[in-house]
Amino acid sequence: MRVTSRTILLTVFLVLVFSVRAHSGISEKPQIPVEARKAAALARARAPKKPAADVASREPRDRDKIMGKNGYCIDCHREKTPGIFEEWVLSSHARLGIGCNDCHGAYQSDKDSFLHAGRFYVRTVVSPLRCGRCHQEVIKGFAKTAHAKALTNLEEMSADDPRYPLIEPYKESDFSACRACHGGRILIGEDRRPTPSTWPNSGAGRINPDKSPGNCGICHGRHRFATASARRPEACLLCHDGRMYPEGEIYARSLHGLAYRDAGNRHNLERPYFYCDATRNTAPTCALCHLNGAGVGLVTTHNPAERLARRLTHPQSPERAGQSALWSNMTAVCEQCHAGSVIKRFFSAADAELKRYQTEEVEPALARFGKLLNRKKGRKRQAILAEYADFLAKTKTYRLNLYMGHPGRTER
Numbered sequence: 001m002r003v004t005s006r007t008i009l010l011t012v013f014l015v016l017v018f019s020v021r022a023h024s025g026i027s028e029k030p031q032i033p034v035e036a037r038k039a040a041a042l043a044r045a046r047a048p049k050k051p052a053a054d055v056a057s058r059e060p061r062d063r064d065k066i067m068g069k070n071g072y073c074i075d076c077h078r079e080k081t082p083g084i085f086e087e088w089v090l091s092s093h094a095r096l097g098i099g100c101n102d103c104h105g106a107y108q109s110d111k112d113s114f115l116h117a118g119r120f121y122v123r124t125v126v127s128p129l130r131c132g133r134c135h136q137e138v139i140k141g142f143a144k145t146a147h148a149k150a151l152t153n154l155e156e157m158s159a160d161d162p163r164y165p166l167i168e169p170y171k172e173s174d175f176s177a178c179r180a181c182h183g184g185r186i187l188i189g190e191d192r193r194p195t196p197s198t199w200p201n202s203g204a205g206r207i208n209p210d211k212s213p214g215n216c217g218i219c220h221g222r223h224r225f226a227t228a229s230a231r232r233p234e235a236c237l238l239c240h241d242g243r244m245y246p247e248g249e250i251y252a253r254s255l256h257g258l259a260y261r262d263a264g265n266r267h268n269l270e271r272p273y274f275y276c277d278a279t280r281n282t283a284p285t286c287a288l289c290h291l292n293g294a295g296v297g298l299v300t301t302h303n304p305a306e307r308l309a310r311r312l313t314h315p316q317s318p319e320r321a322g323q324s325a326l327w328s329n330m331t332a333v334c335e336q337c338h339a340g341s342v343i344k345r346f347f348s349a350a351d352a353e354l355k356r357y358q359t360e361e362v363e364p365a366l367a368r369f370g371k372l373l374n375r376k377k378g379r380k381r382q383a384i385l386a387e388y389a390d391f392l393a394k395t396k397t398y399r400l401n402l403y404m405g406h407p408g409r410t411e412r
């Protein structure tokens with residue numbers, strides 16, 4: 001098919017009109033046929049031109065050198081891996097002419113790069129550092145978030161930490177049983193590709209070949225990289241679910257989870273790029289409470305700790321430094337939908353019950369387990385460890401239910 005410059009101009013114009021409409025909030029639904037968007041995206045990738053001024057600051061330094069290659073990648077991969085192509089072509093990246101090579105392009109000197117299709121050096125794994133070349137705000141501090149540290153936190157846990165008995169049996173195998181969610185170290189083989197046993201790796205705190213920690217794809221998927229995907233609770237349930245991790249079930253069984261299911265298609269999660277706040281989505285999701293921006297006072301964060309006043313997942317539930325500021329960040333979320341006075345009473349009841357529960361039930365049990373685990377060896381110890389893991393899961397569930405569950409539903 002020959003694409004004339006007039007059709008390119010027309011489609012680019014249509015796409016511009018669409019994006020202005022979408023960003024101004026006039027309409028949330030795409031008005032331009034998918035085919036026209038695809039054609040425009042393709043035209044841009046094939047015939048790259050100077051980036052618009054507002055995008056230029058987000059570009060990698062060597063953009064001019066590598067941009068021209070995107071057309072080659074796309075023309076072949078469109079046939080060879082149509083699924084990847086289809087996801088990419090509908091992304092904001094494609095709309096801006098950001099293509100395969102902007103993420104996968106590499107230099108011969110990179111130890112994880114290989115000569116591809118006889119012409120280019122590319123790498124398979126795309127680390128947060130690569131995304132961060134353009135998304136500088138997101139990458140700032142990202143390496144310190146619980147997600148990026150999910151593997152190193154396990155590796156560094158000290159033997160007097162009450163959570164330690166849980167990880168002890170897995171230390172020797174480098175936590176390979178924990179890799180699915182916590183991540184592992186990606187190793188590069190002789191063929192300069194990631195080794196089969198260390199990648200694919202969709203763990204939160206994986207260590208990438210460039211040594212950076214973390215994985216943007218756990219929430220954003222690939223290759224559409226829509227904010228919408230990360231706003232859905234399903235994105236978090238990949239890991240926050242199961243016997244030891246009750247958050248997913250607590251949410252699903254709460255009035256908030258019910259509201260999410262009830263709202264059906266009214267969520268407006270697809271709204272590209274901008275905040276998804278309570279004026280657009282009246283059913284709170286994991287991301288809405290823990291990460292989303294809402295304009296007034298609340299900006300998008302990639303560090304959930306910014307809104308957490310304590311560590312409810314930790315058996316002793318310690319407070320975090322700067323607690324009151326962290327607390328007001330979370331209450332600001334609730335107050336988008338609830339009366340401030342109601343939320344104050346709700347949290348003060350939760351705080352009081354947490355205090356009673358920890359002193360009357362958890363601390364004595366922790367002391368009892370501590371003694372037993374010190375004394376017993378071999379098979380007996382294995383049995384106690386299993387019991388201990390159950391105990392930790394049960395108390396975590398109790399605590400989390402107090403703060404984000406169905407109030408009063410803590411025992412069964």
Ligand code: HEC
Nearest residue numbers: 069072073076077080100101104105117120122123124193
């Ligand atoms: C001539 C066709 C062709 C071109 C041009 C091409 N690719 Fe590929 N690419 C393929 C095929 C086919 C595969 C699957 C390889 C296989 O199955 O052995 C592949 C695989 C890949 C992989 C996965 C490699 C692995 O084994 O982990 C990446 C990443 C990739 N391509 C990126 C790119 C990028 C970026 C460009 C442009 C710079 C590009 N490709 C250009 C055909 C092509």
Ligand code: HEC
Nearest residue numbers: 077084085088093098099100103124125126127217222223
């Ligand atoms: C915004 C960055 C980005 C762009 C643009 C991008 N990719 Fe990827 N790609 C990724 C990420 C992230 C992964 C997952 C690898 C990892 O685990 O880090 C990936 C994985 C892959 C893989 C290996 C996984 C598989 O399922 O086979 C191939 C092949 C691939 N990309 C090809 C492409 C092609 C072709 C294009 C252009 C149409 C493209 N990519 C554009 C970021 C990108």
Ligand code: HEC
Nearest residue numbers: 163166167170177178180181239240242245246313314315
């Ligand atoms: C299904 C995904 C998944 C798997 C598999 C997994 N984890 Fe986790 N892990 C999580 C999530 C999510 C959290 C944070 C939320 C929480 O603690 O409830 C976490 C947190 C932890 C914590 C810290 C808890 C705290 O108090 O802060 C420890 C310790 C831990 N995991 C140990 C392990 C070990 C050891 C393994 C392997 C045997 C493992 N995990 C496998 C998802 C997983």
Ligand code: HEC
Nearest residue numbers: 146150153181203204218235236238239286287290304305
């Ligand atoms: C690939 C697995 C994975 C996915 C997907 C994931 N998480 Fe996590 N998350 C973890 C692990 C593992 C931890 C615990 C890390 C640690 O404390 O060492 C964690 C920790 C957290 C914490 C506690 C943070 C802290 O500072 O203590 C919150 C809150 C959280 N995640 C929310 C979310 C939300 C919201 C989503 C979805 C938008 C999400 N997570 C998606 C694995 C995941």
Ligand code: HEC
Nearest residue numbers: 058060092098102126130131134216220225226227272273
């Ligand atoms: C070459 C620069 C560049 C690279 C590399 C890049 N991005 Fe982007 N990304 C952009 C630009 C530009 C936008 C458009 C948003 C804007 O106007 O700032 C964008 C938008 C996004 C959005 C919002 C999309 C939407 O539709 O809501 C997400 C999410 C995103 N990128 C994630 C990633 C991830 C994850 C990676 C790495 C795997 C990555 N990006 C790599 C430049 C880049």
Ligand code: HEC
Nearest residue numbers: 128131135138216219227230231275276287291292293300
């Ligand atoms: C724990 C899940 C999670 C991880 C991991 C994650 N994101 Fe996000 N991201 C989100 C959510 C949720 C939003 C939507 C926030 C909103 O609506 O206010 C978002 C929004 C974005 C946006 C658009 C809004 C903005 O403020 O820029 C970009 C770009 C982005 N992410 C890039 C990245 C990059 C790059 C990485 C890896 C360094 C990454 N994300 C890792 C959940 C995640």
Ligand code: HEC
Nearest residue numbers: 236240247248251284285286289308309310311312403404
């Ligand atoms: C209505 C808002 C809301 C929703 C929806 C929500 N949470 Fe929470 N979450 C909270 C509050 C409040 C806390 C307790 C805050 C604190 O610890 O200071 C919390 C605590 C947590 C913690 C423990 C963090 C810690 O260290 O205390 C994790 C992990 C978590 N949430 C994950 C999730 C996941 C995953 C989902 C979706 C399945 C979700 N949350 C849905 C409000 C929410």
Ligand code: HEC
Nearest residue numbers: 255256259278281282283284330333334336337338346407
């Ligand atoms: C996006 C809107 C939204 C946000 C944000 C939100 N909620 Fe809710 N909440 C709801 C909806 C909807 C219900 C279901 C009952 C109703 O329709 O009022 C609900 C119900 C509740 C209930 C149950 C009330 C009852 O009568 O049993 C509690 C408690 C609650 N929310 C606490 C919180 C807390 C604490 C936060 C902040 C951490 C929060 N909510 C954030 C929308 C929200």
